[in-house]
Amino acid sequence: MKKNVIVTGARRGLGLAICQRLAAEGYKVLAVARSDSPELNALCDGERVCFEAFDLANTDKMHTWVGELTKRHGRIYGLVNNAAIGVDGVLTTMHELDIAQSLLVNLQSPIVLTKYVSRSMLLGGEGRIINISSIIASTGFSGLSVYAATKAGLIGFTKSLSRELGKAGITVNCVAPGYMESDMTKGIAPDKLLSIKRRSPSGKLASVESVAVSVAFLLGEGGNMINGTTVTVDAGSTA
Numbered sequence: 001m002k003k004n005v006i007v008t009g010a011r012r013g014l015g016l017a018i019c020q021r022l023a024a025e026g027y028k029v030l031a032v033a034r035s036d037s038p039e040l041n042a043l044c045d046g047e048r049v050c051f052e053a054f055d056l057a058n059t060d061k062m063h064t065w066v067g068e069l070t071k072r073h074g075r076i077y078g079l080v081n082n083a084a085i086g087v088d089g090v091l092t093t094m095h096e097l098d099i100a101q102s103l104l105v106n107l108q109s110p111i112v113l114t115k116y117v118s119r120s121m122l123l124g125g126e127g128r129i130i131n132i133s134s135i136i137a138s139t140g141f142s143g144l145s146v147y148a149a150t151k152a153g154l155i156g157f158t159k160s161l162s163r164e165l166g167k168a169g170i171t172v173n174c175v176a177p178g179y180m181e182s183d184m185t186k187g188i189a190p191d192k193l194l195s196i197k198r199r200s201p202s203g204k205l206a207s208v209e210s211v212a213v214s215v216a217f218l219l220g221e222g223g224n225m226i227n228g229t230t231v232t233v234d235a236g237s238t239a
Helices: 013-024 038-043 059-073 096-124 145-168 190-199 208-219
Strands: 004-008 028-033 049-053 076-081 127-132 170-177 230-233
Touching: 004 013, 004 096, 013 028, 013 038, 013 076, 013 208, 028 038, 028 059, 038 049, 059 076, 059 096, 076 096, 076 208, 096 127, 096 145, 096 170, 127 145, 127 208, 145 170, 170 208, 208 230
Parallel strands: 004 028, 004 076, 028 049, 076 127, 127 170, 170 230
Antiparallel strands: none
16 A cells, blocks of 8 residues: 655645655655646646645644545655745845744644644554755845744754654654755846855756655655754755
8 A cells, every 4th residue: 555645835846846756656645735736737646646725824724634634545654844935025124924924834834734644643653754944944044034934943843853753653854955946946136046056066956856855765764764854955055
């Protein structure tokens, strides 16, 4: 029987790449997003990849929703907390509603989702939880202070939760991507993007596929003894 893995923020970009990779490696992927996309729709076949519509901001409905998922698909083996929003702007002028929404979606939501999904893992006697952080959590970036705070929070959450769940055969890790070749970087000014690439020893940006490979490794047998750590995938830009 295929192992069930939930991937949030699956509509495009890194989330979509993770879904593609995990499906290719034989997992049954439960692709979560508020709405689907042509790319995600093309991937979903009802067997390897199943689209599950849910607004992760609705933390009060998560308990019921996770229960329904488990009834339909069986116990959950893996959870990839990838969904996030990034509100660009200096803190002094950022609206409090944007701050609250970022904290809700990027930090509170994955914590609450993990709370309920980990119960399924405990019953199964095994599990993998992977939180998608960012190198900005440690390097900082002007205009992304709230985003950085949420991503740093995920790292602290990961370290402590790994100690709570480790004895039950459940690992909890972070993957911290750097700048990636994606839709998000297309909006960066060419000179700034060139500067970012120069920081990498290879002169390149990481790809969403390379980050997805790291996620797949942590989910697999090779990641069995990796727990409570952060895997950085940034083409060496923070070396």
